[in-house]
Amino acid sequence: MGGDPGPWGPTVAGGVAHRTLRRLLVALGVLSLVAIAGAGTTAYLVYREAEANLTRVPVDSLETTGSPSDARHFLLVGSDDRSGLSREEQRELTLGSDEEFGGQRSDTMMYVRVSADRSQVAIISIPRDLIVRRDDGGQGKLTDQFAGGPERVVEALGRTYGLPVNHYAQVSLGGFIDVVETLGGVTIELEEPLVDRKSGAEFTEPGTYEMNAVEALSYVRSRIGSDYARIARQQSFIRAVLGELTETGNLTNPAQLLRLVEDITSHLTTDERLGVQEMRYLATDLRESVAAGVPMTTFPSYSVELPSSPGLPGGFYVLPYEPGARALADAIASGEPLPETATRDDAADVAVAMVPGDNRRAAGNVLGPTLVYANYDVSTWSSAPTFLRVGTTTVVYARPGRLQQAEHVAALLGAPLRNLPTGAEVPEGTDVIVAVGADAGGTDGSTNSTGQGTP
Template sequence: MTDVLVGADPGPWGPNVRGGRRWRLLRRLSTVLGVAVLVAGTGMGTTGVLLLRQAEASLTRVEVPQLTTAEEPSDARHFLLVGSDSRDGLSDEQRARLTLGQFDGQRSDTVIYVSISEDRSAVSLVSLPRDLLVNDGNQQRKLTETYAGGPDRLVSVLQDNFGLPVNHYAEVSLGGFLGVVDTLGSVELCLDEPLRDRKSGADFTAGCHDMEPEQALSYVRSRQGAFGDYERIARQQQFLKGMLRELTDAQVLTDVPRLFRLVDEVGRNVTTDDNLGLAEMRAVAQEMRQVVDAGVPMVTVPAFPRNIDGIEFMVAYRPGTEAMFDRLRQGVPLLDAGTRDQRVEVDVAVVSGGRMTGAGIVGSVLQFVGFPVVAAGNGGSQLDAGPTTTIYQLPGHEDQAEWVASFLGAPIRNLPPGVSAPVGAEVLVAVGDDAAA
């Protein structure tokens, strides 16, 4: 894979930035989906209703005035799920054993935007990097830092920066993550190769492991691997899939006392907005069943790394992020992005058209979401994209072209007659003026 360093003005979605180093990503998973999945799995009989009532009684409620109210019952639904890195409730011994440090207060450690489409055919989960650059009033901040002002501030910043509607809010604590795994007993995860990470405490051989709470935490926090922090988000997604499998296992769903212990554990460690009531939870539970059936589709906001005054940020790639969020605002499913395992097998050739800054940005974005990138020179006049970055699909690789388009927000076309793609490339991207706009 070619290392791409860039420096550019990201345009109206962010301030001028410079330099370029590595990026940081999410640390852990949010387990707040657990209640909905459990209840959906039981069906909405007496047990399901009692579980919902127990969950509602256990939850902590907060006012979030900035939330958007859905006008019609049939409207798309948008939820913001936040994993807090607060160490409250953990002993010094637990902090030391889990290599969590002595940080006090709260930051948004994991931010996931969940959108249920208007036709209820799809549930989209979008991870927002904690280091995402945002304008918070008259200051440039990381997204995680805005959470110090509380959930209402975080919701307001997402609305102001990206125009994202948020109907409901929920957050889960670190204690909730550990508690759910503890009540489940373990979560089975299978590794293709050994994982050893002194910083996170992970130490696993290749093969399948029944991970207990502390092991699971060390796994999802690990940055180990060629892609650094991007490896961590892949592990988080793998863990979420494994946890949902455990939650919907027949032995769990038929063990009523265990179900109530699980719901109580999640409920005691989850905070929601004060309007997320029994009826809404029931509707969410039914929709979340699709998440399990579809294998938990999850994507990440397309972004590229930048260093601003010595601080590492992730800057949203405007064309791709705007296209992705526009689909969510319209209440329609996101384009198929493939899986990370699929994307790492797709070589993408990038032709600059003389736009070196834009080519660097596009290359960084593609690497960030997992595509191997090959620089393919200027491309010549036949591949000059002009104002709009263009994706050229090659015969037999139409699906792969759509995966690239899902992150770049660019149109897909057939390769012009007489033009050949670089040997080995499966998708070709011609960089336009918009890449650095």
């Protein structure tokens, strides 16, 4: 693999395919839960319990903040570490052993951005198989960097995508199980059946389920569907846990509160500067913004199968959609509100017609898979009028009455949004038009993220 791949698109080769993630574990809303626990008459007991249980590790590559009022960026990792679980518990939970999988891996990674004025919190799910540049100059999966410790993960995200990280927190399988058990279960609504022998999920009908710890773990670990489907389940679980915490009085019951704090902090590892006091201050500032709802999105990307090449082991990877990923990171760096993208369920109801123009390969290999990965219904509109064909920059067009759907697509792709020109008769049932530009194929328009030249 020759040349510098640049900060946005590692230069790789291969076609499009999908891969299931091995396991999913939700990185809980640790900051809010532990910090909110620091109020009221149990404050001292909670604080002492949390500080005693917390494990801290040095992460030298974290960026320091200039003042307490600066924006903060957290990396939350859900680990498949099975320490503390007996073999019987691992069998009951349909888990393999650490030995079987060669040590711990990340099941979930979330990037949390807190604005400087604390009015905005956003969660970005990062696929564990996202391709990153290693410190030896080669390329690999983000989860494989995690096997070498938090330092390597933080460095890889900064090196490859320019994402700043100020604090690091990691929760293990044991923390997941204990929290759900202490809460007495969580309520999850399924719009379709979910049956997965490998994870143990056996929800044969759509509907509302009161899930215990075993069932909840099988739900978020399920390998059914695309990577985005699993991330959507992870986000649904987070909302369910936050709902249980805020609606059932768990945070006002001293005994319950102590158990929850013990559940989390006993399985929680943070960087040396992220203590309970820091969490408490942040959560106090974030009460109103969290109560108003926390936007959740996923790193703009798509799944491919890549052959072996110098510096890159062959296998299944998630690659960034470069314009969308760059726009997202630019918004993070500037402190601007992050663009809102559609949920997986909402995207499924939106029909997108791609106008490939002279960029058929970029449309077929990069932009189309990015939309499909996000669960959009995608088709190609090859006979579109010539005034809808673009050259350099991909453009999203909104049909009358479909502005919000088009805004979500434009946010995912990092593309400008325009109203559909008068007189353009689109294919029946189409909601959004995407005119594919040269930027969909790579930074300079000459190659896309699969290393294949665009015509």
